[in-house]
Amino acid sequence: MPEATVAAQPGVREGAALLSVDDVSIQFGGLKALDGVSFDVRQGEILSLIGPNGAGKTTCFNVMTGVYQPTSGEVRFAGQPLGRRKRFAITRLGIARTFQNIRLFGNMTALENVLVGADAHHRTNILDALVRSPRHRREEREGEETAREVMEFLGLEKRADELARNLSYGDQRRLEIARAMATRPKLLCLDEPAAGFNPAEKEQLMELIRRIRDRGLTVLLIEHDMSLVMGVSDRVAVLEFGRKIAEGLPAEVRNDPAVIAAYLGTDADDEGES
Structure with missing residues (x-):
């Protein structure tokens, strides 16, 4: 298979933003599933999007892949606004995804x-x-x-x-x-790919994700397994209740008081003091 390269995306260079989520909000009735979320996925990196259950991770995936339309804000791919493109058109642009629940024929x-x-x-x-x-x-x-x-x-x-x-x-x-x-694709979005895997299979998956990146693809990962996230990611973004609360290198995010509070249910100020 021909390797995915940045050459097919005019204006995108190594390390530049391939996909940008800019102040995106989406509301379902009275529920605000995403609230002003912004982050970039850079060309050639593995970015993990994490957060507790109900944080809005899969909703964010669905906005990026055309399943949902944002209430406000914008998603851009290689500088092009996705707007109201159909899912097949987004796929042809270069965004592909898997699903948390396997969907095969x-x-x-x-x-x-x-x-x-x-x-x-x-x-x-x-x-x-x-x-x-x-x-x-x-x-x-x-x-x-x-x-x-x-x-x-x-x-x-x-x-x-x-x-x-x-x-x-x-x-x-x-x-x-x-x-x-x-x-x-240029961007491969993996939704909970390690769900149901044993430790040996998770190790194999980590190696596979690195190999995929080495073929020229950019990877966006949703995953609950923190050992996998911390072991394979170049950067990590964290959502809680539909808002981004942290973003940075894995070690920075792991020690962020707001992230610790989100996962452990402690008060961020108290966690910081301790």
Whole structure:
């Protein structure tokens, strides 16, 4: 699979903001799920978005990937406002995601699931498919090459012809990452990828996330497992009750009194004094 590079995003340089969340708020009835949240995801980094249950992490993911529209504020990708773009258009721009609850097509093979992601950039229409036009055949061939290369990268090549529902839990998690990577993203958003993993699997996941970053992708991670977050992240942003309360290097965030208070339920002032 061709490596994702910054060259496809004009105006973005190594270490510059690839995605910017600027003063974003979203309200559902009387509930303010996000309240003036701002942070950048820099080109080539692994940024983790953490916080207690109900902090607004997945809501933030959903705003960035077009599932929800913000009540106010703006999300920009490579300098372009996402505005009211459809989800498929956001995928084509270069943002892909996985889900906290695995969403695979259980009655399709592993390869077919990944091909769904590879199809994201196809331009052929129904007529092309019906007449098997040269362009359709070329895109089919290129899509399968991409899908198989991604599966090999994730160690799933021997599972290509198995039904997704028959894969082990860990392989299903990797398959969902493979499908997202097959869209050829610049930014890969992983929502709780370590959920249900044992310690050995979490170590393998940390190595995989680093390898994904080393291929040229930028990674945004939601994760509850603090050992994984602190072990793999370049920077960490923290949400609580829909507001950002901290951002910085893992060691800085881990020792931040406001973060300690959010997770332990202590008073931030008392924690700072102690």
